[in-house]
Amino acid sequence: MKAVRNYIILLFLLLQSRPAAAAPAAYDLYLKGELLQAASAYSALAAESPSEARPLLNASMCLRQAGRYYEAAGVMVRALERDPHNPDIYSELGWLRFHQADYDGARSAFETAIRIQALHSRAELGLASVYSNLEDKERTMAHLEKYRQLRPDFAGVDYILAWNYMNFSMHKEAETALIEALRKDPSFTEARLPLAGIYARQGKFDEAWNQYHRVLAYAPGHPVASSMMKVLEGKLSKQPEEIRPPFRITKPLVMEPVDALASLSSSVRIRVGIGTGNTGKQGSNNLLKIKSFEGMTVTGKASKKLFATIPPDQAWLVTAEDNKVVLKDAAGTVYGRFAGPILVKPVKASGSVIFDADPRTKNAFFRWSDRQYRGYIELYPNGGRGIGVVNVVENELYLLGVVPSEVAPQWPYESLKAQAVIARTQVLIRRARGGQHKADGYHLCDGQHCQAYKGKSIEANTTTRAVIDTEGEILTYHGRPAYTFYHSNCGGWIQASKEVTGWGDSPYLVTKADGHPDKSEKAMDPWDWHLWITGNPPANCNYPGRVRASEYRWMKIIRYKDMTFRINRDYKIGELVDIVPLRRSPSGNVNTLKLVGRKKTVTVTREHLIRNLLGFSSLKSTLFDIEVNRFKNGKVRNYWLYGGGWGHAIGLCQSGAAGLAGKYDKKYREILEFYFPGTGIRQIKYVKKTK
Ligand SMILES: [Zn+2]
């Protein structure tokens, strides 16, 4: 009897464990990008639990990602039999039909969703898109207006509005919508090109030029923007510097009551490459104008010989000629031609060196803004590339310029301290290892490539205080400096470094929800994830008022032709046939992307390559879902990208750190423990080098 009962229990356990074991299998297949197998596994689960809609919804999402929209819609209809009052299912069924150009079918599904739930944002957007394709202007705009009310901060709304206005040739309205999209998201490069086009058409050449100029700031070398700027240059009514006045530094920055120099002890000197490009290399500096408020000296680095003393407020010229650095005073008198490095040093420790913006300078960094640095500047002939510029500055003083370049000084104070600690840790790792810029002759560049550093003019009291309050503190793991990777906004989930090709496997760089600090959240299945990425879910980094909504959620619609063109810039695959996300982190980040072309198929695994490939300039992140939109004849019309976050989503989420400090009152040590579990803070003593 007992044996029989045990047998029954065992049988019961076996039956119980089957779905539980099959669910992770289906999910793992989905993460690996085995989408059709994942869909079958989820369908098998659906057969085992005949009352549950969820396995069918997951199967449908896998089929959709595999490009099987027709089958995906069929499975979705079966899901509705199990859960007939779920507006989300109707809405997503609507989208599956819409993308196959079944507008009547889509409309009825969207309308049902709205009947069940009056304010359903996805269904409103869906109805607007249906009516747009049916060329019903009024209804399109009415539903977009409702969508805008439901997602007021979302720059994507204005972009879609503009997209539709342009389709209806309503240029004035398109202009207004594009300006609104750019107000919410200045990095929305896709919106600048049509806006520039509208301006050019109206004969507003100065405004058009300004927009193309800004496109180039986000997408250096963009072909349309570069060629249009040349075309427009002859038609401008003003000088470029009048249309877009450079940022000027005209008087010393007085910061009370925080006196950084008096508060900080001396630390090690570091070398920072200034005015560097995307890859952290020096720009082409043909000409630089230098000045100071306090006066400065110019000496030879090797000879230590004093060549000139530059009085306060006088701007002198440095030019590159025959691979030499040439120094001239304001009147044009040559003070020296140098084949080696020269040092430009302020005469006071509290002084700084200023680069005056000058229209003759080729490097946009020095052309459009004055720049100001603590410490001193080393200038040297940089091969055929003009003048090399390195800022030699004490680490703690350098950090005064890094923290406000990386985060907003008005953010909650504890998040500024967390930023100071991780930025300091980054420097020490790069300094100790020589880093990626060893051959360039500096420890770090001044751009996103290493960490942003805009010098003295950006310093703020709050961030300066954060550096002073954490002076010498770094993050360690088992006693050694930790890899304190950070990014602007994770989109709601942090991904582990080991998920991303080339990022290594550090035990403290883990996958986790950027959510409530005292709750842990499970990774989402395909259905929940789709609703999450297309919606506006809560997260530490979803922080209205402090963080731009467009950094947390974004969207793009890319025409088929543009997508083929973009991909063929990097990979000659011929006409694009299919884009398939092959491997995702549990966070949803796409870490392998398959591109099928008429000529060949390529697989892209590097994070920055995936972003460069699909972005107009660069996609904000690899956290996205793609929907393929087709004409009635089956040809691809465009790709709809729903994305989240800005940056690689590894390590600390800067927006999330602000959220943890602001929403939950977390201290900087708790913030660091949240993003880098298992690490600790250590106070370092700088070893002073002689000389
Ligand atoms: Zn760099």
Ligand SMILES: [Zn+2]
């Ligand atoms: Zn985040």
